[in-house]
Amino acid sequence: DTEVTQTPKHLVMGMTNKKSLKCEQHMGHRAMYWYKQKAKKPPELMFVYSYEKLSINESVPSRFSPECPNSSLLNLHLHALQPEDSALYLCASSQGELFGLTEAFFGQGTRLTVV
Amino acid sequence: QKEVEQNSGPLSVPEGAIASLNCTYSDRGSQSFFWYRQYSGKSPELIMFIYSNGDKEDGRFTAQLNKASQYVSLLIRDSQPSDSATYLCAALDSGGYQKVTFGIGTKLQVIP
Numbered sequence: 410d411t412e413v414t415q416t417p418k419h420l421v422m423g424m425t426n427k428k429s430l431k432c433e434q435h436m437g438h439r440a441m442y443w444y445k446q447k448a449k450k451p452p453e454l455m456f457v458y459s460y461e462k463l464s465i466n467e468s469v470p471s472r473f474s475p476e477c478p479n480s481s482l483l484n485l486h487l488h489a490l491q492p493e494d495s496a497l498y499l500c501a502s503s504q505g506e507l508f509g510l511t512e513a514f515f516g517q518g519t520r521l522t523v524v
Numbered sequence: 525q526k527e528v529e530q531n532s533g534p535l536s537v538p539e540g541a542i543a544s545l546n547c548t549y550s551d552r553g554s555q556s557f558f559w560y561r562q563y564s565g566k567s568p569e570l571i572m573f574i575y576s577n578g579d580k581e582d583g584r585f586t587a588q589l590n591k592a593s594q595y596v597s598l599l600i601r602d603s604q605p606s607d608s609a610t611y612l613c614a615a616l617d618s619g620g621y622q623k624v625t626f627g628i629g630t631k632l633q634v635i636p
Contacts, residue, residue, distance in 0.1 A: 440622060449532075451612060451626035452568065465622055499567055515567040 415500050415516035423524055424490060430519045432483040432500030438514075441483040443475060444499040446518075452499055458483060490523045497521075526551040528615050528627035536633045543600040545611050545630050550594070553618025557589060557596045560612040562629065568612055572598065603634045 413434045422428050432441065440459045444452040457465035458477040466475075472494075474486040483500055497520050503513040527550040537543045549557070556575040560568035574580045574587040574596070586599040596615075600607055610629040617623040 442622075449628075451528075451614075451628050453626075454623060457622045459622065513570055515569070518567050 413500055413502050413514045413516035415498075415519050417519060418517065419520050419522075421522045421524060422487065422490065424492070426490075427486070427488045429487065430485040430498055430500075430521075432485075432502075432516055433481055434502045434514070435481055436502065436504070436514070437480075438502035438504050439480065440503045440505065441477065442501040442503075443483070443485055444501060444515075446497045446499055456485075487521075490521075492523050495522045526554075526615070526617055526625050528613055528625050530613050530627035530630050532628050533631040534633050535630055536635055537603050539603060539605060539634055539636050541603050543603045543607065543632055543634070545598040545600075545613070545632065547596045547598075547613030547627055548594055549596065549613075549615045549625075551615060551618050551625070552594065554615040555618065556616040557587075558614040558616075558624065559585075559587060559596075559598045560614060560626075561607075562610045562612055564610075571611075600632075603632075605634045605636050608632055608634045 416431045442457050443455040445455055446452040454467050455469045456475040461477045472489050476484040497518045499518045500516040529548045558573045559571045561571050562568045572585055572587045574589045577589050577591055580587045584601045588597045610631045612629040613627040614624045
């Protein structure tokens with residue numbers, strides 16, 4: 410199993426809604442990441458979890474709240490988002506703490522639309 | 525601000541030709557570099573990583589790194605229409621070993 414699975418694939422939410430994005434991997438990877446990608450832009454790092462602890466928060470607004478319940482699961486809780494938060498949200502995992510240096514995989518992403 | 529620069533393209537090459545994709549980076553301390561392929565609407569897929577000066581070959585792909593010039597390239601030999609995608613260059617930040625800065629990506633079109 411070399412997959413990072415993200416659910417849902419598409420999400421439309423209102424600005425007052427609370428929703429969560431889910432990411433799961435069963436490759437034994439110990440680092441997991443959330444990236445945000447807007448159209449025709451590169452992925453931008455949001456959060457990094459290493460051994461289930463938050464190691465990097467790229468000054469992301471508090472309306473985005475990450476959670477790592479266990480080594481296989483990564484959530485992103487969303488609350489009071491703005492239309493400009495509409496983007497493709499990508500989860501990734503890597504075998505070690507060096508992203509991409511060995512085996513690193515992205516999930517298929519959740520396309521989020523905030524209305 | 526650490527940056528990775530790429531020409532957004534599109535770069536058009538005929539089928540069977542060599543596609544050459546280039547990238548420069550600003551963080552002189554970066555040690556590891558990656559090429560990702562991203563099809564439209566899909567997630568990035570790691571093609572190659574390189575951390576030593578020189579060439580690294582994997583099948584039809586060759587990555588080239590020149591740290592003195594802060595330059596990374598990707599050559600795709602015998603280009604196929606299925607290679608048509610956006611290719612993202614990325615560099616591992618020197619200050620944070622888990623942070624990777626991506627370039628905007630070069631859109632490659634392989635013409636049959």
